[in-house]
Amino acid sequence: MAEDPYAILGVARDATASQIRRAFLKLAKSSHPDLNPNDPAAEARFKAINAAHALLSDPEQRARFDRGEIDASGQERPPPEPPFRRHAYRDYAEGPAGGRYRAGPVGEGDFDDILAELLRAQRQGAGPRPGRDRRYALTIPFSTAIQGGTQRLTLPEGGVLDVRIPPGMESGQTLRLRGKGEAGEPPGDALIEITVAPHPHYRRVGRDLYFDLPVSLAEAVLGARIEVPTIGGRVTLTIPPGADTGTTLRLRGKGVPGHGKEPAGDAYATLQIRLGPADPALAEFLRTRAAPPAFDPRAGMEDMA
Amino acid sequence: MTQRQTISLTRLLADERGFDAVEIETWIAEGWVRPAGAPGAWTFAAIDVARLALIRDLRHEYGVNEEALPVILRLLDQLYDQRRQVRQLCQTLTRLAPPDLLAAMHAALRDAGAAAEEGLEPEQRA
Numbered sequence: 499m500a501e502d503p504y505a506i507l508g509v510a511r512d513a514t515a516s517q518i519r520r521a522f523l524k525l526a527k528s529s530h531p532d533l534n535p536n537d538p539a540a541e542a543r544f545k546a547i548n549a550a551h552a553l554l555s556d557p558e559q560r561a562r563f564d565r566g567e568i569d570a571s572g573q574e575r576p577p578p579e580p581p582f583r584r585h586a587y588r589d590y591a592e593g594p595a596g597g598r599y600r601a602g603p604v605g606e607g608d609f610d611d612i613l614a615e616l617l618r619a620q621r622q623g624a625g626p627r628p629g630r631d632r633r634y635a636l637t638i639p640f641s642t643a644i645q646g647g648t649q650r651l652t653l654p655e656g657g658v659l660d661v662r663i664p665p666g667m668e669s670g671q672t673l674r675l676r677g678k679g680e681a682g683e684p685p686g687d688a689l690i691e692i693t694v695a696p697h698p699h700y701r702r703v704g705r706d707l708y709f710d711l712p713v714s715l716a717e718a719v720l721g722a723r724i725e726v727p728t729i730g731g732r733v734t735l736t737i738p739p740g741a742d743t744g745t746t747l748r749l750r751g752k753g754v755p756g757h758g759k760e761p762a763g764d765a766y767a768t769l770q771i772r773l774g775p776a777d778p779a780l781a782e783f784l785r786t787r788a789a790p791p792a793f794d795p796r797a798g799m800e801d802m803a
Numbered sequence: 804m805t806q807r808q809t810i811s812l813t814r815l816l817a818d819e820r821g822f823d824a825v826e827i828e829t830w831i832a833e834g835w836v837r838p839a840g841a842p843g844a845w846t847f848a849a850i851d852v853a854r855l856a857l858i859r860d861l862r863h864e865y866g867v868n869e870e871a872l873p874v875i876l877r878l879l880d881q882l883y884d885q886r887r888q889v890r891q892l893c894q895t896l897t898r899l900a901p902p903d904l905l906a907a908m909h910a911a912l913r914d915a916g917a918a919a920e921e922g923l924e925p926e927q928r929a
Binding site for chain 2: 522523526527530532535585586587588589590591592593594595596597598599600601612
């Protein structure tokens with residue numbers, strides 16, 4: 499403590515003993531570490547004030563200081579640091595030891611109030627709480643899965659969701675609709691697992707479509723340009739002359755439409771010759787035909803038997 | 804702040820200045836200080852000694868009288884109960900809470916503190 503004790507207490511050098519005491523009390527009240535627990539500097543200030551007061555309140559010491567016989571820190575031996583207690587009361591009281599001087603009844607849980615408050619807030623839903631995700635299952639028509647579109651989902655808890663289906667959906671894929679799940683802050687998502695209904699005519703393999711295409715005998719034998727309904731609309735297809743049942747023709751780009759980086763798939767039409775109603779002229783031609791070409795449609799079946 | 808260590812009244816009077824044996828017995832009888840042991844054989848923990856020093860300061864330096872002293876002690880005890888709880892809560896949170904929750908709490912408390920300085924509710928801040 500090298501500072502001038504008069505300066506520390508803020509009194510004149512000729513201050514009376516009662517002026518010094520009043521100054522000390524005033525300062526001590528604003529610096530006592532237990533009365534100012536939020537001020538970390540209070541303790542150091544308090545020690546300095548006490549030391550200054552100890553020096554100046556003792557007439558003999560004060561006289562010696564005034565005569566320059568001792569300096570502010572010199573002869574005035576600072577109160578020996580108590581060997582046992584090294585901290586202000588606050589440091590104990592705020593620690594676990596402070597439980598000894600608990601103001602409330604002993605045994606009452608310290609956190610009962612706080613926890614009760616937290617639980618109450620949670621029950622009342624006070625404060626933002628995120629909504630949970632909800633899961634739904636939705637079956638969509640085959641053509642919607644290929645082309646994309648909108649499908650209405652009726653919710654079990656009431657209401658509907660219009661689900662936008664991107665082109666090329668497959669069974670087992672899940673769509674996430676942000677914010678359409680349980681209400682909350684933020685609301686949860688709706689997770690919709692898609693099942694694609696089978697189609698009577700079309701099969702899907704990857705991004706390609708396969709279907710059987712009935713043709714007449716004349717179209718197969720002579721060749722033809724025919725119109726074929728596909729999922730994407732009607733397309734014109736050329737049947738080469740001499741086509742047979744099982745001939746597969748590719749309709750380029752008529753499979754699953756391109757989407758993002760995925761290129762469009764193809765459609766494959768496998769011809770199925772249909773004879774149609776009985777044709778007496780055709781029957782007569784086959785019966786009277788002089789030299790039909792040799793043809794065994796069952797060749798190879800022996801091996802399978 | 805060692806808890807287990809204790810000292811006797813004789814040792815206390817030798818080590819610390821400004822204590823009076825009769826006065827200390829009165830404070831104990833009033834329940835303001837609660838050392839372990841029995842009359843004539845008190846053992847003082849560090850917190851008891853610190854509390855005696857606090858009472859001594861209040862009585863002799865601040866001129867607090869015998870009627871006001873228990874009121875002040877009780878208010879201080881309540882204050883320290885609160886601060887002890889907050890400390891414990893902070894320690895528990897530091898131990899158990901995920902770091903992102905701690906960061907969010909820190910930010911929210913800082914905002915609340917800044918709002919309080921402006922005299923606003925946090926919601927009122929644009």
